[in-house]
Amino acid sequence: MNFKSPLSTFCLPWPYPKALQGPPGPRGIPGIPGDIKNCSSPPKSAFAVKVSDPLPAPSQPIVFKEALHNDQDHFNLTTGVFTCTVPGVYHFGFDIELFQHAMKLRLMKNGTQVLEKEAQAKDNYRHVSGNVILQLTMGDRVWLESKLDTAESERGLIEIMFFGYLLYGNYTG
Numbered sequence: 001m002n003f004k005s006p007l008s009t010f011c012l013p014w015p016y017p018k019a020l021q022g023p024p025g026p027r028g029i030p031g032i033p034g035d036i037k038n039c040s041s042p043p044k045s046a047f048a049v050k051v052s053d054p055l056p057a058p059s060q061p062i063v064f065k066e067a068l069h070n071d072q073d074h075f076n077l078t079t080g081v082f083t084c085t086v087p088g089v090y091h092f093g094f095d096i097e098l099f100q101h102a103m104k105l106r107l108m109k110n111g112t113q114v115l116e117k118e119a120q121a122k123d124n125y126r127h128v129s130g131n132v133i134l135q136l137t138m139g140d141r142v143w144l145e146s147k148l149d150t151a152e153s154e155r156g157l158i159e160i161m162f163f164g165y166l167l168y169g170n171y172t173g
Contacts, residue, residue, distance in 0.1 A: 101156030
């Protein structure tokens, strides 16, 4: 007895032709609300500081006089040093305005130079900026320091803004 399947007489070409889409189905029933109490906001860390005073002696952190933003107190105005309390990837930068002034600054991480900028403005204003992205762990320290001797850095005008903020933390959530 020969058995022949009804499907063997009907073959679709490969690949199958696109079928017409039917109308959308009815809306489903609402799900159970999630637990909002367990959704914590991501950690924050940001600062922006400013100084218009003469620069300190070489190889010392620049002490900033004014905090434009330092809500988490991760930047120490007394020492001029940012200390990481939220591990992650950070953006640090500085903007400097010079007039009849020379400057050579280094951005430091744990005593190691990360970025250096040098400029001189004789009879005009000059703007200098620098930016860097750094991976920080708990306790890492970041600061700016001058590389010119004090006599050179006391001439003319200088204004420095230094800032840093967490781009994203090393957390699970």
